[in-house]
Amino acid sequence: MPFAFFLPLVILRSPALDVKITLSRTENVAALVKELSDQSGIPLSTSDRKAKEILIVSLKQVTLADAMKRIAWATYGTWQKTRDGYRLIRDTDAEGAAERHFVKWQTQEAATAIERFRTWMLKGQQEKTRHVPTDGYDRLIAKALGSVRPETTITASESPWCAYADEPTPAQYLLKGADELIREFNARVAYPNAGVAAHCVLNCNYQYEKGTARLSFYDAAGRLVASKQANLWLYGPTDPPRPKELADEIPAGMEVPLSEATTFFIRPETRRLYMPTSSYMRQLPEILERTQNPERYEPLATFATDVWLAAANWRGKSLVANIDDVYMYPSWTSGRPKLREAFINAGGYNAEEEAGWLLARPALATPPWRHRIDRASLGTLIRSKPADPVARFRERAAFAGAQSFTPDSFTMSAILAWANAPAPEPFEGWLGARMFGSLSRRQQDGWLAGERIPIASISDASKRALLGLAARAFGENPPNMMKYEATARFPYGLPNDGWLDVTKSSTDEFIVYRKMGDGQFGGGRWPLSMLAGYIAELQRTEPQAVKLTYLVEDSRMNYELNAHFSQTDYAPVTLFQSWYSRYPEKVSLENAPPELLKLIHDAGQKRD
Numbered sequence: 001m002p003f004a005f006f007l008p009l010v011i012l013r014s015p016a017l018d019v020k021i022t023l024s025r026t027e028n029v030a031a032l033v034k035e036l037s038d039q040s041g042i043p044l045s046t047s048d049r050k051a052k053e054i055l056i057v058s059l060k061q062v063t064l065a066d067a068m069k070r071i072a073w074a075t076y077g078t079w080q081k082t083r084d085g086y087r088l089i090r091d092t093d094a095e096g097a098a099e100r101h102f103v104k105w106q107t108q109e110a111a112t113a114i115e116r117f118r119t120w121m122l123k124g125q126q127e128k129t130r131h132v133p134t135d136g137y138d139r140l141i142a143k144a145l146g147s148v149r150p151e152t153t154i155t156a157s158e159s160p161w162c163a164y165a166d167e168p169t170p171a172q173y174l175l176k177g178a179d180e181l182i183r184e185f186n187a188r189v190a191y192p193n194a195g196v197a198a199h200c201v202l203n204c205n206y207q208y209e210k211g212t213a214r215l216s217f218y219d220a221a222g223r224l225v226a227s228k229q230a231n232l233w234l235y236g237p238t239d240p241p242r243p244k245e246l247a248d249e250i251p252a253g254m255e256v257p258l259s260e261a262t263t264f265f266i267r268p269e270t271r272r273l274y275m276p277t278s279s280y281m282r283q284l285p286e287i288l289e290r291t292q293n294p295e296r297y298e299p300l301a302t303f304a305t306d307v308w309l310a311a312a313n314w315r316g317k318s319l320v321a322n323i324d325d326v327y328m329y330p331s332w333t334s335g336r337p338k339l340r341e342a343f344i345n346a347g348g349y350n351a352e353e354e355a356g357w358l359l360a361r362p363a364l365a366t367p368p369w370r371h372r373i374d375r376a377s378l379g380t381l382i383r384s385k386p387a388d389p390v391a392r393f394r395e396r397a398a399f400a401g402a403q404s405f406t407p408d409s410f411t412m413s414a415i416l417a418w419a420n421a422p423a424p425e426p427f428e429g430w431l432g433a434r435m436f437g438s439l440s441r442r443q444q445d446g447w448l449a450g451e452r453i454p455i456a457s458i459s460d461a462s463k464r465a466l467l468g469l470a471a472r473a474f475g476e477n478p479p480n481m482m483k484y485e486a487t488a489r490f491p492y493g494l495p496n497d498g499w500l501d502v503t504k505s506s507t508d509e510f511i512v513y514r515k516m517g518d519g520q521f522g523g524g525r526w527p528l529s530m531l532a533g534y535i536a537e538l539q540r541t542e543p544q545a546v547k548l549t550y551l552v553e554d555s556r557m558n559y560e561l562n563a564h565f566s567q568t569d570y571a572p573v574t575l576f577q578s579w580y581s582r583y584p585e586k587v588s589l590e591n592a593p594p595e596l597l598k599l600i601h602d603a604g605q606k607r608d
Contacts, residue, residue: 016041017042017068018063018064018065019039019041019063020062021059023039023057024057026057026300028051028052028298028375029046029055029088030051033046033071036067036068040064042085044085044086044088046087046088049090050088053075054372055071055320055321056300056321058312058313059318060318067320070320071320072088076094077089099364103151106154108150109208109209110211113210113211114148114150114211114213116234116236117141117142117145117213118145121139121142122139137185140181140185140189141213141215141230142230144177145202147173147202148164148204148213153204153205154206161203161471161486162203162205163201165178165201169487170491172488185200196225197226200215201216201218203216215228218482222483224480245349245351246353253338254310255338256337291419291420292379292382293379294419295375295379299415304347307348308321308343310339317358318357319357321358321360323346324372327345374402377398380395381398381399381421390448390557393433396433396437397436397444399437400436400438406465409423409430412430431468432573435561438458438462438465439453443458447500452500453500453501455500456496467493469563470490489565489569498563500564501564502561502562504557504559505557505560506556509525509526509554510525510528510531510553512531512550514549529604531600532601533604546590547588550586551583551587551592552585552587555581561575
C-alpha cells in the first residue's frame with residue numbers, strides 16, 4: 001500500500017508519558033485505552049466515534065507516548081489534552097490527507113490502465129494478457145476513453161457512477177468526439193438489425209488495479225442499440241515486477257503459531273481448518289460460543305491476530321494494526337497456510353514499517369471503504385433465528401441500518417458463513433436491507449402495512465441505498481432505455497416529490513414425489529389450491545399409489561418495493577424474497593398430519 005507515514009499533530013512530550021508499556025491484545029480502542037491507563041496511571045479516554053475501532057496491538061516495553069502516537073495514526077485520530085490526561089478524537093486533517101492520497105494514487109493507476117488499453121487498441125501494440133478484445137467496437141471504446149479524466153472513474157463512494165455522454169445531464173460529463181463515434185459505429189460496427197445509433201453513453205469505473213469501460217449506443221428514441229464492456233488492467237505479463245511487499249520477504253516455510261482461541265477452529269486429526277456447518281456447531285460448543293458472540297469474543301482475535309503477531313515477532317517489532325473486518329475468518333483457505341500466504345491474505349499489503357514498529361491502517365478513514373462492523377448488532381443478527389420471513393428480513397435490515405455504511409456482500413458472506421448464519425439471497429444483496437433499516441420504525445411499519453412513504457422524509461442513508469436499488473431496477477450494464485441510466489434519470493439526485501409503497505405476494509406450492517416401479521422418484525409441482533383435487537383423484541383412481549406419494553412444501557413470500565419518482569416513473573425492486581416451509585421435511589401422504597390435510601382441504605374449498 002503506497003502510504004506516507006506521518007504522526008498526529010499533538011506533540012506528546014510530558015515526562016509522565018515515558019512510562020514503559022507491555023501489552024498484547026486485539027480489542028476495541030475503548031478497552032485498549034483503559035488498559036493503557038491502568039498500566040500508566042495516566043487518565044486516557046476516547047470519543048464514541050473511535051471507541052469501537054478494533055486494533056491488533058503487541059507493545060514490547062515501549063513508552064506510553066510512542067504507543068499513543070501509533071494508535072492515533074492507525075485510527076486516523078489525534079490526542080486532545082484534557083484537564084488531567086488525554087482523549088483520542090477524530091483527526092479530520094489526517095482523514096483529508098488520506099482521501100487526497102487515495103485519489104492521487106488511484107488516479108495515477110487509472111490513467112495508466114486507460115493508456116494501456118488505448119495503446120493496445122489504437123496503436124496495434126497488443127500483449128498477451130487475461131483478455132485482449134480485438135474487434136471494431138473495442139477500438140470505439142478506446143477512442144471514447146480519450147475524453148475521460150482518470151480522476152472521475154475512481155470508485156470511492158456508495159454511488160460510484162461515472163458517465164460521459166454526447167448530450168450530458170448535470171450528472172454526466174461531455175463525451176468529446178461523440179459524433180464521430182456514432183458515425184463510425186453506424187458505418188462499420190453496427191450489428192445486423194440493431195437500429196441506427198443517435199446517442200452514446202460511456203460508463204467507467206476504476207478500483208485497485210482494475211477498471212471497466214462500457215460504451216452504449218441508443219437510437220433517436222432513446223432505445224438501446226448496442227453495448228459492450230471492456231476491462232482496464234493496470235498490469236500486464238510483460239510489466240516489471242510489482243513493488244515488493246513485506247510478505248515477499250517472509251521465509252517460504254515459516255509457520256504461523258496458533259493461539260488457544262484459534263485452535264478451536266483446527267481439526268486435531270487433520271490439522272486443517274473447520275468450515276463450521278450446523279452439525280459441527282452442535283459437536284463443538286466452543287466454536288459455537290465464539291462465533292455466536294462477537295461482542296464478547298473479538299473475531300479478529302483469532303486467525304488475523306496470530307498472523308500479524310507472527311509477522312511482528314519475525315521482524316522483532318511492536319505492532320499496531322487496524323485491518324478490515326473481511327479478515328475476521330479465513331474464508332480464503334481450508335488448509336493451514338504458512339505465514340507468507342496467511343499474511344498476504346490477512347491484509348498484509350497494508351503493512352508499513354518504521355524503526356521498532358510494524359503498522360497498518362486502511363487506505364481510507366471513512367465509509368464505505370472502512371468496513372468496521374458494529375459487534376453488538378452483528379451478534380444480534382447471528383443469534384437471531386426468526387422463522388417468519390418478514391421478521392428475518394427486519395433483523396437483517398436492523399443490522400444494516402446500524403452500520404455506518406452499506407454492508408458489502410463479500411465481507412458479510414465470509415462472516416455469516418463462519419458464524420453459520422443465513423445471508424440474504426444473492427439477488428437481494430444488502431442495499432434493500434440498508435434502505436429499509438435506515439427508515440424510522442414508524443416508516444418501516446407503515447411501509448409494510450401498505451402506506452405511502454414520501455421520499456423527502458426518508459434518511460440520507462436510505463436515499464443513497466434507494467439510488468443503488470433504482471439503478472439496478474431497470475437492468476444494469478446497461479438499461480434498455482437511455483433515460484433509465486442512473487446519471488440521466490437522477491441528474492439532481494432523488495426527486496423529493498416521489499414516494500415509496502409496497503406490493504406483497506406469496507406463493508404456496510408443494511412438490512409431489514411418487515415412487516415409481518423402477519424404484520426412482522418422479523413428481524411435479526402443485527399449487528396448494530389445486531393439491532386437494534390431485535389427492536382426491538389419486539385416491540379414486542390409484543389408491544395403492546397413496547402409500548408411495550410424498551409431499552415437500554416449497555412456498556415463497558415476496559415483498560416488492562415500488563419507488564415512484566414521478567406519476568409515470570417508478571422502479572419495482574424485489575426487496576426480499578423468502579422461501580418458507582411449515583413442513584420442512586418430506587411428508588408421507590398416507591401419514592400426513594391432520595393440520596396439513598386441513599390446510600390442503602381449506603385451500604381447495606377456497607378455489608372451488
